[in-house]
Amino acid sequence: MRSRFTSVLAPTITRYLSLKEALGSAYMVERNVMAHLDAFLAAAGHDLDSEILEQWIKTRSQLASGVRRNWMRIVRNLCLYRRRTEPACFVPDPSKFPPHHQVLKPYIFQEAEIDRLLAETGQLRPANRSPLRRQNVLLGLVLLYTAGLRRGELLRLTVADCDLLEGTLLVRESKFHKSRLLPLSGDAIRAIKVLLQERREKQLPLSPDSPLLWNDYGGSGAYSGSGFGEAIHYLLRSSGIRTATGRLPRVHDFRHTFAVHALLRWYRTGRDVQAKLPALAAYMGHVSIVSTQHYLHLVDELASIASDRFQKRYGVLIKQPNGADTRGGRS
Structure with missing residues (x-):
């Protein structure tokens, strides 16, 4: 069941979410964030300002820094929408948001x-x-x-x-x-x-x-x-499988492994990897190859195979300082 908004921001939140959903956005995370904010504002009996925002985000201190930053970004977008009709309304300063949390390095399974x-x-x-x-x-x-x-x-x-x-x-x-x-x-x-x-x-x-x-x-x-x-x-x-830092790999690391191992199979069988990347993006459900590149990590074996392929195709064009090409011949 969807939340009923009751704070002073309720009309703005309702219009904003209706607009986003009409444009095709599910906005489930955003709706959840706004439900938390609305309940806090209703209990405080106060409109949103810098002090109230700081008090509210402190109630979310159990969340990772990057998650809290995202919550504040969502609130800022709401305030920017509100400012279209209320130019004097408060808009959070992004320079005061919590820092990004460090992204964990994916674990690529053997x-x-x-x-x-x-x-x-x-x-x-x-x-x-x-x-x-x-x-x-x-x-x-x-x-x-x-x-x-x-x-x-x-x-x-x-x-x-x-x-x-x-x-x-x-x-x-x-x-x-x-x-x-x-x-x-x-x-x-x-x-x-x-x-x-x-x-x-x-x-x-x-x-x-x-x-x-x-x-x-x-x-x-x-x-x-x-x-x-x-x-x-x-x-x-x-x-007995753990990362180099001793933590357990994440479930999402299997998805990273899937992408890397797909590349390894193509390199091993001599496929045109660049031509195959759009198929990989579609298979993984990505809008573009840019999203897929996030999963393509240069593990040792992949680097070695790619280097060998480059050497075979273009090594004759690269000369050593002594005049020898990379295949050992003389120019």
Whole structure:
């Protein structure tokens, strides 16, 4: 149920959100931020000014610095909209926002580590409310790694989204409000078939709209993001996989790994990587290649393969100081 706004800013918030939603924005995060701000202003009985804004953001001190900065950016955008009709209204100064938090370096899994994680799912035991825990987590891992799904996309999948005859997966209304149809790997198709057959045999929910990764917690049948994350973290700990700083890799790191390993496969097989990048962007659900580049990290093996390819194609054009070309000949 949507929040009812009651503060002095309520009319402005309502108009602003209606405008953004009419333009096609879901604005769920923004709506949540404005609901918090509206409740604070209503309790204070005060309009927004610099002092009230500072008091409000202090109530969010448990959030990371970068998240608080984003919340204040959202409020500033609201105030800029308000200023169109109320020129004297308060607008936050971005120079006083909390600093950006440090972006974590993604962890790129080795292929051997993926194999260890898949094998480790065999140690998972069924629970009363999650009788197919092992099969669910196995399929989740396979789809994260072979399809590059975001965690939310994975957990929103339904049985109807899987077309095993065509070998495709429909990812509905994801980030950027885009849907996409993905060809599945053979491993993914086999894991889905095994899971659905187990559901039939155990007479568990199998209607088209039931979650693909089903459990009996929470009423909806779908895993929560934190619940699925805990299962992955258990596998990471039991497999002894940690980053260089000792932390556990994130679920989102599988998406980064998917992109890097796609590049590695193309380089190994001599494909035209630049020509393949638009396909990778579309597969990952990106609006443009610019977004995909965020996931393309120069790991050691990728750097080595790319360097070797460059050497083979253009090494004759590069001369050493002694006059030799890079292949060892003389000019």
